[in-house]
Amino acid sequence: MKFIISRYNPETDQAPYDQTFELDNSQLSADSMLLDALHLIREQEPSLSYRSSCQEGVCGSDGMNVNGKNRLSCVTSLSELGDTITLKPLPGLPIIKDLIIDMELFYTQYKAVKPFLEAKPLDLEHEHLQTPEERSKLDGAYECILCGCCSTSCPSFWWNPDQFAGPAALLAARRFVVDSRDIKHIDRLKELDSPTQTFRCRHIQNCTDACPKGLNPSHAIQELKSIMVKEL
Amino acid sequence: MTFTDSFPTETFDALVIGAGGAGMRAALQLTENGHKIAMVSKVFPTRSHTVAAQGGVNAALGNVTPDKWEWHMYDTIKGSDFLGDQDAIEFMCQEASEIVRELEHFGVPFTRLDNGKIYQRAFGGQSQNYGEDQAHRTCAAADRTGHAILHSLYQQNIRLGTTFYDEYYAVDLLKNQAGEVNGALVMNIHNGEYKVLQSPHILLATGGAGQVFRNNTNASINTGDGLGMVLRAGYPLQDMEFWQFHPTGVSGKGMLISEAVRGEGGKLRNALGEAFMEKYAPRVKELASRDVVARAIAIEVNEGRGCGPDKDYVLLDISHLPNEIITERLPGIREISQTFLGIDPVKDPIHVYPTCHYMMGGIPTNIAGQVISPDKNGNQQPVKGLYAIGECACVSVHGANRLGGNSLLDIVVFGRKAALTIHESLVNTPASNNVTLDLSAVINRLNRWLKRNDTSSNDSVTQIKKDLQHIMEKGCGVFRDQATMQNAFEELQGIQQRLENVCISDFSNVFNLERLAAYELENLVTIGFATVTSALARKESRGAHSRVDYTERDDENWLQHTLYFQKNHTLTYKPVNLSPKHHKSIEPKPRVY
Numbered sequence: 151m152k153f154i155i156s157r158y159n160p161e162t163d164q165a166p167y168d169q170t171f172e173l174d175n176s177q178l179s180a181d182s183m184l185l186d187a188l189h190l191i192r193e194q195e196p197s198l199s200y201r202s203s204c205q206e207g208v209c210g211s212d213g214m215n216v217n218g219k220n221r222l223s224c225v226t227s228l229s230e231l232g233d234t235i236t237l238k239p240l241p242g243l244p245i246i247k248d249l250i251i252d253m254e255l256f257y258t259q260y261k262a263v264k265p266f267l268e269a270k271p272l273d274l275e276h277e278h279l280q281t282p283e284e285r286s287k288l289d290g291a292y293e294c295i296l297c298g299c300c301s302t303s304c305p306s307f308w309w310n311p312d313q314f315a316g317p318a319a320l321l322a323a324r325r326f327v328v329d330s331r332d333i334k335h336i337d338r339l340k341e342l343d344s345p346t347q348t349f350r351c352r353h354i355q356n357c358t359d360a361c362p363k364g365l366n367p368s369h370a371i372q373e374l375k376s377i378m379v380k381e382l
Numbered sequence: 383m384t385f386t387d388s389f390p391t392e393t394f395d396a397l398v399i400g401a402g403g404a405g406m407r408a409a410l411q412l413t414e415n416g417h418k419i420a421m422v423s424k425v426f427p428t429r430s431h432t433v434a435a436q437g438g439v440n441a442a443l444g445n446v447t448p449d450k451w452e453w454h455m456y457d458t459i460k461g462s463d464f465l466g467d468q469d470a471i472e473f474m475c476q477e478a479s480e481i482v483r484e485l486e487h488f489g490v491p492f493t494r495l496d497n498g499k500i501y502q503r504a505f506g507g508q509s510q511n512y513g514e515d516q517a518h519r520t521c522a523a524a525d526r527t528g529h530a531i532l533h534s535l536y537q538q539n540i541r542l543g544t545t546f547y548d549e550y551y552a553v554d555l556l557k558n559q560a561g562e563v564n565g566a567l568v569m570n571i572h573n574g575e576y577k578v579l580q581s582p583h584i585l586l587a588t589g590g591a592g593q594v595f596r597n598n599t600n601a602s603i604n605t606g607d608g609l610g611m612v613l614r615a616g617y618p619l620q621d622m623e624f625w626q627f628h629p630t631g632v633s634g635k636g637m638l639i640s641e642a643v644r645g646e647g648g649k650l651r652n653a654l655g656e657a658f659m660e661k662y663a664p665r666v667k668e669l670a671s672r673d674v675v676a677r678a679i680a681i682e683v684n685e686g687r688g689c690g691p692d693k694d695y696v697l698l699d700i701s702h703l704p705n706e707i708i709t710e711r712l713p714g715i716r717e718i719s720q721t722f723l724g725i726d727p728v729k730d731p732i733h734v735y736p737t738c739h740y741m742m743g744g745i746p747t748n749i750a751g752q753v754i755s756p757d758k759n760g761n762q763q764p765v766k767g768l769y770a771i772g773e774c775a776c777v778s779v780h781g782a783n784r785l786g787g788n789s790l791l792d793i794v795v796f797g798r799k800a801a802l803t804i805h806e807s808l809v810n811t812p813a814s815n816n817v818t819l820d821l822s823a824v825i826n827r828l829n830r831w832l833k834r835n836d837t838s839s840n841d842s843v844t845q846i847k848k849d850l851q852h853i854m855e856k857g858c859g860v861f862r863d864q865a866t867m868q869n870a871f872e873e874l875q876g877i878q879q880r881l882e883n884v885c886i887s888d889f890s891n892v893f894n895l896e897r898l899a900a901y902e903l904e905n906l907v908t909i910g911f912a913t914v915t916s917a918l919a920r921k922e923s924r925g926a927h928s929r930v931d932y933t934e935r936d937d938e939n940w941l942q943h944t945l946y947f948q949k950n951h952t953l954t955y956k957p958v959n960l961s962p963k964h965h966k967s968i969e970p971k972p973r974v975y
Contacts, residue, residue: 159890159892160892161890161891161892162890181722181724192844192895193842193844196842196843196844196886196887196888196895196896197887197888197890197894197896199892199893199894199895201425201429202602203425203429203431203601203602203603204429204431204433204434204601204602205601205602205637206434206637206638206718206721206722207717207718207721208433208434208526208529208714209425209428209429209430209431209433209434209601210428210429211425211426211429225721227721246572246892246893247892247893248893250893253426257426261540264541265537265540266489266534266537266538266540266541267487267488267489267534267537268541269487269489272487274480274483274484274487275480275483276483277443277483277486277487277499277500278486278487279497279498279499280494280498281494281496281498282493282494282495282496284494285491285492285493285494288491292491292523292530292533293526293529295428295433295529296426296428326489329489329491331489
């Protein structure tokens, strides 16, 4: 199996370049994941850098561009990728080294939508009540793992990562807009009602295509627009 | 080049090292109290391993079945096989309801009951009225409770503006001229630059060390960094022989299949189709505590009743449950089964086998979160300036076996408590930054990894780690005996020798993951020694420490905590606390489920 991996070390390289690695099929099994292969390649080349941690698709560390699509290496089965696999860092953000990108802008956008519950103060003898129906509105939004696969597949985010919240942040924004416990509903909508925020989304839907957790940020942004039309 | 003793220095009221649930809860408290703190994490905070916790967090809310903190306390003491400290367990269980409601207020999207209250599921080892009917005590956000809690705590830290040092690795603790812990040396993983973070209060929340075993549910970052730091600073580790093997890891791979699966009604079957837990725990069956279920599975496989071509796993079956239970309450489990086993548990059983999951031992602390170490006269005293919480700590609320749902509880209860301890101390004595720190030991350590290969050695950090994991799996697994553990100890000495000789090949500064792995390996090897040394000495079976050559619990000789010191692999012991403050003592008795 052949791996063409984008390499870049800022201490020695002017620009990224591709390096090819081979793994013998005997080193891999039918159910090997891409991350297993990367670990084996790192044994050949200890300087190869990529992030990884949980190895089961919940920590969101190992987003990378795999044969042109943004994915998590630990939940991507090698069997679906063909004999030649091309790996690049997630696109649209600065490369730190090899497959590792600088996600600072992505996190800044996330923080800017105030992704935290602001509920009515309540004593610790009580919980906020929420019906199963109200709670079910959070399904499909709270599960985001901040891997960045969606936002770094979004042309609008590529264009203005410093201005546009991007799909991950807007998915988080919607999660708090629809949380029945939150008391900043209208304030949140007003802040999101801007040409550089919700309305910079052109519904290209790369985000939904890329999400390794099967979430639908594109739909969440549509919903935000629809709530704004009705409530603002 | 070599390092000398000049590093940029920054000063703080407190350092929190580790951004999992424990560190994050502590940081939130300290920031809220107005202190200047640094939260140091080797990964972006939401990548911390709390994110992978699935089933839930225990509290006697009584939303589904009647409940009391006293019953929770009893179950936890029994679950711990009576090694847990009863005063600490009492404190944790008393705090539980308030701390879970607080998490709800922080935004955790708990699953809800029809009346709008937090959903609670049944988990192993839980009972009503001191050992009677099954209790439903585990508060859940589907089967992603850890993710929900970690993200909510991070979000609240964003709200308060906590200062984060993301992707900084804590290398070692630093002491002042009086020998007191007063700072830490950290490395910025982005550029390889080192920095001294000076503070009179260092809170370790560095999580577990499951990477010391080959097959584990842990993230690759779980390398026991805080434990290594504490040992090198001359302080002990407690009860390191007690490692929880979770009964249901994905066979051959290790990913966690939550106890929630059994709590929602999942059955374990062997190759003959028998629901074998009836033999081992006639009353509560699949919901016996984890050590009991893990041993049952290992026995079924050892006696030839395993499934598959190699007869090396058993089946966890939920196909009889209504589809909506699986899709609403166990969606993450379904996803893991589909991704890693290619099966849909709605129709097909999950292949499971015990896998290393949790470290009951750790850095000894008191209820206030202060690290405790014996003084010259053998009296247990707080170590000035040093605190530990969460999985890296041993307070001890889990004793010889942790109950499911008590880990997420432990991290938030003691995260808040330790932060309040530091807060009180800062109110009385503001942080002083006029301190000289001794850097000699850590500089030697840094310089050691600048050594270049002058032989043709093919050895590598990765290979040593793999061999260490095999030794530990073989020598200190679900079942143990003197000969295999003694053999493991000798093999560990070979590992130590190789660690001293091995060189790295990458000397770059930006995201040098080989150097990072070398620092981590130094910690893992110390943990291997602590585990095997402690386990060899304990000549009884208790909780997760199960010896085929000493099959019974021996309260007369072994109702005590182990303390391991790195120097000459020394062990001492201290008594178990059997004196809760508000409840009568729970007397040790045979443990039957």
